Amino acid sequence: MSTPPRPHGLDPLGFIAREGSLAHVPGAFQPVVTAVRERLPDVFGARLDGAYLYGSIPRGTARVGRSDLDLFVVLREEPSDADRALVRALGAALDRDHPEIDGVGPLLYGRGRLLSAPERYDLGWFVACLCTPLLGDDLAALLPRYRPDSLLARETNGDLARLLPRWRERIAAAEDTEAARRPLVRFMSRHLVRTGFTLVMPRWNGWTSDLREMAEVCGAYYPERAAQLRTAAEYGHEPVGDPRVLRAYADDLGPWLAAEYARVHGVKTPRPEDES
Structure with a gap:
């Protein structure tokens, strides 16, 4: 067996450290991030609980014209098919208007499901460790810390x-x-x-x-x-x-x-x- 790379990505207590930050977003992608922050409240209004970025853009490793925008949207209630159509339409519009990205990968979930016990080590972990808060309260505060177990x-x-x-x-x-x-x-x-x-x-x-x-x-x-x-x-x-x-x-x-x-x-x- 070959030697794997040296482990990392954990905090001093052995929990997975949250990756990504709005401070790491490359300058070329600031316009599309600003557009998401401005347009999402218009799409969902008071039903919007929050939104997060994930993937290469908040990690600071995105490539202009090659990387997609990964967006995680949370509603106060469970989304309908009409809501999913709305977020897909928003993604298509962002992709059309911003040549710095190559597509938009939107995810849409309700707050209740995200915080539910069955999702604690799936969607909950995803938000707490891999997502960067963009709009609304950060639900990571309501979730546990996670180890790579x-x-x-x-x-x-x-x-x-x-x-x-x-x-x-x-x-x-x-x-x-x-x-x-x-x-x-x-x-x-x-x-x-x-x-x-x-x-x-x-x-x-x-x-x-x-x-x-x-x-x-x-x-x-x-x-x-x-x-x-x-x-x-x-x-x-x-x-x-x-x-x-x-x-x-x-x-x-x-x-x-x-x-x-x-x-x-x-x-x-x-x-x-x-x-x-």
Whole structure:
């Protein structure tokens, strides 16, 4: 087994340190961040509980014209299909008006679900550790501190086996073009690398959101999969439209990772939407 990178990403007490800050947002992305802050209250009014940024922009690693804007919106009640349409429309408008970003990835949830016990080690952890407050009160104050342990690993990414059939459906339904396949490759590459990392996160005892480092950490514990993980990390940044990549994810790397995850950490607690 090769030596993984030195663990980091924890505070002095061993809890995952919150990553990202509005102070780290590169100057080129300040206009789109300002636009989000101004437009969101107009879209949802008093129903808006808060909003957060996550991903490369608040981490300060975004690339102009290449990085997307990752936005997490919280409403005071559970969102409707109409609310989801509104946030997608806002994302499309921001993407159209701001060439510094390459797309918008909006997430929309209700405050009650985010703070619920079943989501404490999934959505709750995500907000408390990976999201940067932009609007409203910071809900991290109502959530626990988090360590990189097996419980967190299980409840964040222990559902890959349930996701794989949906992935295969998406692959089959995708238009047979390179352009149509690239977003799928990027999404699945990132998901698999992050799942690989959280598989070994408790053993490494640290945290990172860097895809390449995630791949290196997991590959050090599973050298037979290291090359696949490194390639997936690259495709997470620069996706290709090769259908063979998607087949390999759905039929090889994904099933292996799901089985190993279940063996090591168990399976994520089902949510109501998983059982419907």
